[in-house]
Amino acid sequence: MTPRKLTSSADLTQLRDQLQKQRQGDRTIITICAGTGCLACGCESVAQAFRRELAESRLEADVEIKTTGCHGFCERGPLVVIQPEGIFYQKVKATDVKLIVDQTIKHGQLVNKLLYRDPQTKVVISKEHEIPFYKKQMRLIFGKNGYMDPTSIHDYIALGGYAAAAKTLLKMKPEDVIEEVKKSGLRGRGGGGFLTGKKWATCRKAPGEPKYIICNADEGDPGAFMDRSLCEGNPHAVLEGMLIGAYAIGSHEGFIYVRNEYPLAVKNLNIAIEHAQEYGLLGKNILGSGFDFDIEISRGGGAFVCGESTALMASLEGKIGEPRAKYIHTVEQGLWDKPSNLNNVETWANVPLVIEKGGEWYASIGTDNSKGTKVFALTGKVNNTGLVEVPMGISLREIIYDIGGGCPRNKRFKAVQTGGPSGGTLIVETAEPMIHESLVAHGDIRDEDEALSLLDLPVDFDALTKAGSMMGSGGMIVMDQDSCMVDVAKYFIHFLQEESCGKCLPCREGLRIMLEILTRITEGKGTLKDLDTLEEVSQVMIDTSLCQLGGSAPNPVLSTLRYFRHEYLAHIVDKRCPAGVCKELVSHAIDETCNGCHVCFEPCPTNAIIGKTKELHVIDQQKCIQCGACFQVCRFDSIKRVKRGEGDAVQSRAKELWKPRARKEASAATV
Amino acid sequence: MNLHDNGYDLDEAITHIVNRYGSKSTALIMVLQDVQKHYRYLPMEALKAVAKKMNLPIAQIYSVATFYKAFSLTPKGKHHVCVCTGTACHVRQAAVIVDNLSRSLNIQPGETTQDGEISFETVNCLGACALGPLVTVDDEYHGNMTVTILNKLLNELRTGKMAKTTEEVK
Numbered sequence: 067m068t069p070r071k072l073t074s075s076a077d078l079t080q081l082r083d084q085l086q087k088q089r090q091g092d093r094t095i096i097t098i099c100a101g102t103g104c105l106a107c108g109c110e111s112v113a114q115a116f117r118r119e120l121a122e123s124r125l126e127a128d129v130e131i132k133t134t135g136c137h138g139f140c141e142r143g144p145l146v147v148i149q150p151e152g153i154f155y156q157k158v159k160a161t162d163v164k165l166i167v168d169q170t171i172k173h174g175q176l177v178n179k180l181l182y183r184d185p186q187t188k189v190v191i192s193k194e195h196e197i198p199f200y201k202k203q204m205r206l207i208f209g210k211n212g213y214m215d216p217t218s219i220h221d222y223i224a225l226g227g228y229a230a231a232a233k234t235l236l237k238m239k240p241e242d243v244i245e246e247v248k249k250s251g252l253r254g255r256g257g258g259g260f261l262t263g264k265k266w267a268t269c270r271k272a273p274g275e276p277k278y279i280i281c282n283a284d285e286g287d288p289g290a291f292m293d294r295s296l297c298e299g300n301p302h303a304v305l306e307g308m309l310i311g312a313y314a315i316g317s318h319e320g321f322i323y324v325r326n327e328y329p330l331a332v333k334n335l336n337i338a339i340e341h342a343q344e345y346g347l348l349g350k351n352i353l354g355s356g357f358d359f360d361i362e363i364s365r366g367g368g369a370f371v372c373g374e375s376t377a378l379m380a381s382l383e384g385k386i387g388e389p390r391a392k393y394i395h396t397v398e399q400g401l402w403d404k405p406s407n408l409n410n411v412e413t414w415a416n417v418p419l420v421i422e423k424g425g426e427w428y429a430s431i432g433t434d435n436s437k438g439t440k441v442f443a444l445t446g447k448v449n450n451t452g453l454v455e456v457p458m459g460i461s462l463r464e465i466i467y468d469i470g471g472g473c474p475r476n477k478r479f480k481a482v483q484t485g486g487p488s489g490g491t492l493i494v495e496t497a498e499p500m501i502h503e504s505l506v507a508h509g510d511i512r513d514e515d516e517a518l519s520l521l522d523l524p525v526d527f528d529a530l531t532k533a534g535s536m537m538g539s540g541g542m543i544v545m546d547q548d549s550c551m552v553d554v555a556k557y558f559i560h561f562l563q564e565e566s567c568g569k570c571l572p573c574r575e576g577l578r579i580m581l582e583i584l585t586r587i588t589e590g591k592g593t594l595k596d597l598d599t600l601e602e603v604s605q606v607m608i609d610t611s612l613c614q615l616g617g618s619a620p621n622p623v624l625s626t627l628r629y630f631r632h633e634y635l636a637h638i639v640d641k642r643c644p645a646g647v648c649k650e651l652v653s654h655a656i657d658e659t660c661n662g663c664h665v666c667f668e669p670c671p672t673n674a675i676i677g678k679t680k681e682l683h684v685i686d687q688q689k690c691i692q693c694g695a696c697f698q699v700c701r702f703d704s705i706k707r708v709k710r711g712e713g714d715a716v717q718s719r720a721k722e723l724w725k726p727r728a729r730k731e732a733s734a735a736t737v
Numbered sequence: 738m739n740l741h742d743n744g745y746d747l748d749e750a751i752t753h754i755v756n757r758y759g760s761k762s763t764a765l766i767m768v769l770q771d772v773q774k775h776y777r778y779l780p781m782e783a784l785k786a787v788a789k790k791m792n793l794p795i796a797q798i799y800s801v802a803t804f805y806k807a808f809s810l811t812p813k814g815k816h817h818v819c820v821c822t823g824t825a826c827h828v829r830q831a832a833v834i835v836d837n838l839s840r841s842l843n844i845q846p847g848e849t850t851q852d853g854e855i856s857f858e859t860v861n862c863l864g865a866c867a868l869g870p871l872v873t874v875d876d877e878y879h880g881n882m883t884v885t886i887l888n889k890l891l892n893e894l895r896t897g898k899m900a901k902t903t904e905e906v907k
Contacts, residue, residue: 102865106878140867288823291864326770326807327863329876367766367805370861384765385797386804443866445825451867483824541866543824557827561861567804669884671840693840694833695884 071346074354075232078223085224092150094129094171097212099145101136101295102330103452108160109133109144115163123167132221135211135299135334138453139199142182147194147212154194155180185449185471199450202469204431206439207415208292208455211299216334219341222302228347230418234310235355238421243314244270247417249425251437256282256373256410257486257538259436259527262417265407269397270315272405277317279308279359280401280408282378283324283331286370287486288561289541292441292453293411297324297331300415301338305348305361307414310421312359315407320361323378326368335363370487370565374613375400375408377567388567389613410539412441432458436526436537444470446543447477456525463521466544475703477546481629482521484530485538487558488618494520494629535625550647551630552637556584558622566615573616576607580623587634588648590641590710597627597634646707649692653713656683658723660704666696682724687713750775751786760791765801769808777813814849814856816894818842819873820882823862826869834870835859837884841891855894 072078098104098113113133120126137145142156148170155166158180169175182191184198191197194212214221222228234243248263269277281304285293297304308320324332339361342348350358364382371377372387379401381387400406416438420428429437436458442465445451449471456465466472466482473479481494523529527537545554563577580603583596604620611617627634636642643651662680667673674690677683685696685705690713697705708716754771758764768791772783779802788795802808820838822831835846842850842857849856865871868880874890 102863102878103867103880106865106868106871106880140865285864286861288827288862289825289866290862291866294864327860362763364763365767365770367770367801368807368860369805381766382763384762384793384801386800443825445866445869446828451825487824541824543828543866545828549828554828557824565861665885669837669888671837671884693836693884694830695837698830698833699883699885 071344072353073346073351075236078228078232078353082223082226082229085220089224095132095149096129096171097132097134097147097149099135099137099143099147099212100133101140101143101211101298102291102328103136103140104143104145105330107143107157109158111160112144112146112158112163115160116167119163119167120171123172125167125171129171132215134214135216136295136453137194137212138203138205138208138295138455139197139450140452141450146180149213152194153192154182154197156182198471199452199454199469202460202464203455204439204457205455206419206431207296207300207303207412208441208453210303211295214300216299216301217337219302219338219345219347222300226422227302227418228306230421231306231309231347232353234313234421235353235357240270240314240316243310243421246425247314247420250420250428251425251432251435252413252416252420252428253436253527254409255412255416255440255540257287257536259537262409262413265397265409266311266314268395269405269407272398274399274404276319276404277315278401278404278406279312279315279317279320280378280382280406281308281320281322281414282373282375282408282410283322283328283335284366284373284378285325285328285411285539286373286565287539287541289445289483289543290443290486290539292443292540294325294328294331295453296411296415296441297328298334301331301335302342303415303418304335304411305338305342307409307417308361309348309352309359310417311407311409311414313357315405317407318358318360320359321364321382321401322361323364323366323372323382326365332363332365339363369567370561371567371613371615374615376613378408379406386567388569389615391612412540433524433526433529435528440525440537440540442525442540442542444542444544446483447473447546447549448544449474458526459524461522461524465525465542466521470544473544473546477548479544480547480549481545481551483543483545483554483622484541485536485621486541487561488615488621548645548647550588550643550645551626551633552584552588552643553645553647555622555626556581556588559584559619562615562619566619570610570612570616572607572610573612573619576603576611576616577619579603580620584623587637588643589650590637590648592634592638594638596638597631601627640709642709643707649694651710652692652707653687653710654685654690654692654694654697655687655706655708655713655716656685656704656720657706657716658682658704658720658725659702660720660724661702663701665699665701666705669695669699671695680726682720684717684721685713687717747780747782748786751783751790755787755790762791762793765791765793765798766805769798769802773808778809778811781810812849812853814854816855817858817873817875818855818891818894819858819860819863820846821861821863821865821869821871821873822859823866823869825866826862826871829869831870833884834872834882834887837887838891841888 100109116131144158146155146158165177169177182197244266252262253259348360369387372381374389375396377387377389396406431438439455439457441455444454454469530537559581563581566573568574586592604624607616607620636644646652660682664679666675672689674686675683773779784798788798820835846859870882872879872882
């Protein structure tokens with residue numbers, strides 16, 4: 067079908083009906099996830115193999131291949147889902163393709179070895195929606211990713227795309243649109259949680275022309291990648307949201323500020339804009355409404371601070387991305403000092419849904435003050451990493467255990483970090499005795515009180531803030547017993563120190579001082595007075611920094627001090643890193659569970675590991691530089707990270723205890 | 738690095754890049770990205786040419802070129818190895834990868850090997866957190882990195898045989 071400019075709502079409906087008719091019937095569609103995660107795992111060669119195999123079997127006419135955006139379950143990529151049945155194959159390699167075509171496509175049989183097997187119950191599950199990872203999710207925004215080729219505007223229109231924009235432009239007054247968004251209770255998904263409808267209304271009323279619409283796709287928070295996946299997998303939803311917003315506010319020019327580190331997102335957004343222009347869904351007189359709106363893409367230069375609205379606007383103007391004090395809000399004076407309405411990718415993608423199904427319907431999902439769904443990036447030490455979209459109000463426990471499947475190798479869960487580095491806050495299982503003591507010592511609770519487990523908190527803007535955390539952009543990084551909380555605090559402060567723009571003194575110098583102190587502590591050179599200094603500097607930064615980067619930067623330090631003071635004390639007083647992460651305080655040693663498999667030999671840069679195959683290995687404590695390469699590759703958890711100097715003791719005990727049969731037990735335990 | 742390669746001289750190359758964006762000041766960052774892609778760094782002559790062509794003060798161009806992390810004023814290597822040190826990769830021990838890479842290449846992050854072959858950088862997050870620790874080699878993603886796989890990758894990079902995916906390396 068050649069592109070044809072759509073000049074009315076009827077044109078759009080006609081095209082949609084035509085496309086839907088074409089797609090009717092039980093045609094088999096092989097959808098291959100081509101999000102960044104699956105691309106990294108080689109999904110391209112899988113898609114090629116399918117094309118080749120179908121051509122050879124002369125099935126091209128009956129079976130369609132669709133490379134789609136991210137399905138979310140990145141841990142198991144490359145993913146292949148066969149529609150309409152929804153058969154879910156995971157970790158598919160190009161060599162498996164022939165089998166799938168022969169068995170599933172031709173004979174309707176399942177390929178057992180590619181099906182998902184629940185790691186806990188060992189039950190084999192064949193349908194995508196029955197897998198626990200997907201079962202508890204509510205994929206309103208993200209679900210469409212799996213059904214369309216992001217580079218095809220036809221796919222989007224066939225799924226009802228741009229209907230909300232048509233309704234807005236042709237049947238609603240701008241005030242009604244804002245009213246509808248207000249009614250929905252939609253709040254900004256970038257971290258601030260500001261009411262979207264209220265923001266739009268202020269921008270609409272602000273004096274000055276022209277007005278600008280900006281989409282913040284500078285997703286700099288490490289550990290968050292939902293915006294990337296939306297731009298890559300469903301770019302038209304973002305464009306449609308911006309179009310609706312532009313109409314409501316009275317803007318004719320939009321910008322998408324996207325990270326250059328996301329090349330696929332840049333590419334797919336560019337294609338989407340081009341197609342939308344060809345079809346008359348962007349440009350002059352959209353759908354015959356008389357309303358003009360166009361969007362330009364601007365690629366960011368790789369500065370974390372540019373996620374901040376005023377810094378982003380400075381960067382859009384072609385300047386360095388320094389934030390300014392916000393005595394005057396950007397909705398009044400933003401880009402080139404004109405009223406500018408900035409929302410994040412996920413917020414824009416929610417807008418068409420609000421208009422399509424109505425504000426009231428949207429407000430029926432979620433909690434009192436947090437409506438709709440939120441996409442989280444579940445990463446770190448968790449079994450099912452990936453993107454999950456859940457209704458607001460679900461508990462963290464459900465996300466981490468029911469959807470995420472808990473920590474790998476049955477290790478002990480320690481904390482979850484939400485809100486990005488400058489949110490940098492940790493939510494922990496307060497029922498743990500050590501943490502209970504720490505809270506009592508810090509005056510958070512009385513000894514006789516039983517602290518509520520923070521894991522049972524509902525995911526909700528206000529509930530998380532009250533608990534000393536924040537929703538942030540939706541990164542959720544799970545940490546287990548092997549993560550050192552002092553090291554994590556040091557990591558965030560180091561990150562923020564590098565990313566601080568240096569304009570205001572509290573942020574620039576405060577972070578430097580905090581990093582010095584934290585580095586000292588992790589090297590075992592800290593003093594108890596350092597902890598007081600950390601708290602004091604934190605308070606100054608919170609009170610006096612120019613923007614939120616500095617104002618929230620001490621959060622990771624304050625929250626780890628609050629919940630994990632005992633770990634700081636272990637570093638300072640005992641010169642010991644309980645998790646075994648801080649190099650200067652650790653010795654690596656091999657214990658009696660060693661299988662003698664030799665895997666640790668190759669990565670060791672100093673050849674410090676000695677021992678014959680199938681016999682106990684030993685680390686030469688003189689040669690070992692504590693680089694941790696062996697710890698990373700050992701499949702039997704036999705490499706222990708103990709207090710500096712205690713390595714030999716562990717290894718001589720291992721020599722006494724080690725028996726060849728220990729090998730069998732160890733390997734049996736891991737099967 | 739020869740500034741007069743690819744068939745056209747510096748002025749022509751810059752004109753070509755600036756024209757892509759219609760000389761708008763908003764495009765400065767993108768222009769510099771393209772210049773960097775062309776020369777693998779930002780040569781001073783190129784910055785001057787951009788200033789002239791876009792009619793912007795050289796001070797503004799220099800400030801932008803030094804503020805953003807993506808830009809380099811010194812030449813980069815032929816190959817580009819980048820370790821993601823986002824939080825998710827950090828808790829999965831990206832630091833071990835950084836340390837070992839630093840040791841085997843004998844350079845610090847942000848530097849290029851003496852022979853000009855390999856540049857080594859760290860990046861805050863590449864947004865493929867589920868695959869951490871993550872390394873990109875010339876923009877190809879390699880997930881679930883260990884020192885063993887890393888050594889193989891480096892070997893292949895030096896001998897010129899590059900495997901496409903981590904699976905092939907394993």
